[in-house]
Amino acid sequence: MGEEILREDDGYITTLSINRPEKRNALNADALFSMGDILSDLKEDNNIRVVVVRGAGDKIFSSGVDLSGGPESIEKTIKGLEHCLSNLISYPSPIIAMISGPAIGAGLDISVISDFRIASEGAKFGATLVKLGRIYYYTAINRLISLVGMAAAKELLLMGKLLDAKRAVEIGLVSQVVSSDLLINTTYSMAKELAEENAPLAMRATKLTIHKLLEHQGINPQIESELRALADEVNQSEDAREGVMAMLEKRKPTFTGR
Secondary structure, eight states, X not given: OOSSEEEEEETTEEEEEEOOGGGTTOBOHHHHHHHHHHHHHHTTOTTOOEEEXXXXXXXXXXXXXXXXXXXXXXXXXXXXXHXXXXXXXHOOSXXXXXXXXXXXXXXXXXXXXXXXXXEETTOEEEOOGGGGTOOOOHHHHHHHHHHHOHHHHHHHHHHOOOEEHHHHHHTTSSSEEEOGGGHXXXXXXXXXHHHHHSXXXXXXXXXXXXXXXXXHTSOOHHHHHHXXXXXXXXXXXXXXXXXXXXXXXXXXXXXXXX
8 A cells, every 4th residue: 555646745736646557547445545544644734735636647537446356345445435535525725636538436526526627638527337236325426416416417327428528517527628738737737826826724714614505505414314225225236236247247237126
């Protein structure tokens, strides 16, 4: 653990790179726990004012959670995902997702949690769990709806197809789209402006205020247990097991509705 996520500090800016290009930057438990731990440490570092999250290389941001370890590793990976996402959500300073290539599943959720999303023209976005007989956790669905609205969220979640960068900017999923050769300069120009021209305390307070306001309008506690039970029921179903096995065996799944 440690090389799955690369950390690079440059002045007020920290870059976190998902470093599993041989696995299409899929996030296994080690990568998820590592990113969560780094972000937790960064919360105490007042010298860092902006975090950039990216995929190693220029071909893919992240293909989502790594399921190649089979059912026995899923529980640890889910705990790692919860650790990573909770630290992303609670990170007090601005986060920019620099997206080159596909951002799928957990990769999509990481970009949704980020405060800014800058994508290359070749970027693609997807939430494809319906094709594996599974369902996204209600908190991730709620975040997506808050960002893009009900209709676009249904387009992503129910169709399970990849959206291109043009469609992503149309629905408000990304902040801006640039050519691949301008992606790095555009991203770090924004990061530098945030870090050097804006007051860090004011940015933190503004971000916290926005989160508190959205949280107040968020999930009704009266239905939270129902939504949690629904997600658990679907994700532990025969179809969910079949979807994962079919993916690992590189075949078309046979879903039975059970």
